[in-house]
Amino acid sequence: MILDPYKGVNEETVPLKEGPSGFVALVGRPNVGKSTLINTLLGKKVAIVTPKPQTTRNRVLGIYTSNDGQVVFLDTPGIHEPMHRLNEYMVEVAQKTVKAVDVVALLIDGVRGITHEDQLAIKKVFSTDEVKPWIGVVNKIDLMKENQVVERTSELEAQAPFARVVALSAFTGEGVKGFIDVLFSLLPHGPYLFPPHMITDQSIEFLIAEIVREKVFFFTHEEIPYSTAVVVEKIEKKGLLVIRAVIYVERFSQKGILIGRKGQMLRLIGKEARTELEDLLGTRVYLDLWVKVKEKWRKKVGALRELGYYQGKEV
Ligand SMILES: Nc1nc2c(ncn2[C@@H]2O[C@H](COP(=O)(O)OP(=O)(O)OP(=O)(O)O)[C@@H](O)[C@H]2O)c(=O)[nH]1
């Protein structure tokens, strides 16, 4: 049936089907702006973004196509010291993605500078693959003074044998064009890997579940966002689009918090998600949201599988 929010993008605008083309991984510690960057690069939202670390849990593919080449970006979960099986999975996704690409772009948050976690991320991914070209990316330059940008760039250059270090703002788009040009100069030449109109490979169910999870991340605190997973159980077109989704939590007490007093919190999450989905899908949406408990799901591989992780197609 449905409803491809990305349909029409790039369609019939790109006559050339050959040029620099290949896969580029966006990696780094949590919260440096990887997902913001993939959305800005594509001019479309394919990955959720929140102010909290460890937002992204899967690899998210986004295809940038122009007359000058095609870059298949892979957004990855932030690399960190994993505490649960879920987090081990997230770090594995990032490491496997690095292995599968032509070029790796490692991001840092230029305002925060190079932290212990950045160094951990560099270590964890460089040990995976030291052969292909690496680009260092100093992000968030919209919040920095010019001399600070120069300083951070040389600090990052000293961390690893990067082919290039670039500075940009994923938020404003400043420097993004230069980043793409650097990628074009490093990618192999050949036929485009994907049709020019294609922008992502993710299913509509995944996109919807992610938008709901984004709102949960925005409005809840402490352990709650990290203890939630969202599964879309049903999508039906009945005049409007009826979506049934379940938010899983790990403990009964968390269910109460997520629903809130008189259902206030769940209503807020539902309203924000529905508004965005209507915008994205171009249709009216009825979002039927439920909260269920799946005890300690972050620690159990079986439960992780049921919730859409460890499906064997993460990269
Ligand atoms: N000012 C500014 N904020 C940014 C920029 N890039 C990202 N941010 C903000 O940084 C926060 C984290 O951004 P994300 O894109 O979710 O970061 P991420 O690296 O994908 O994080 P994980 O998925 O947790 O690994 C959000 O609040 C973004 O709005 C930037 O260039 N400038």
Ligand SMILES: [Mg+2]
């Ligand atoms: Mg992310």
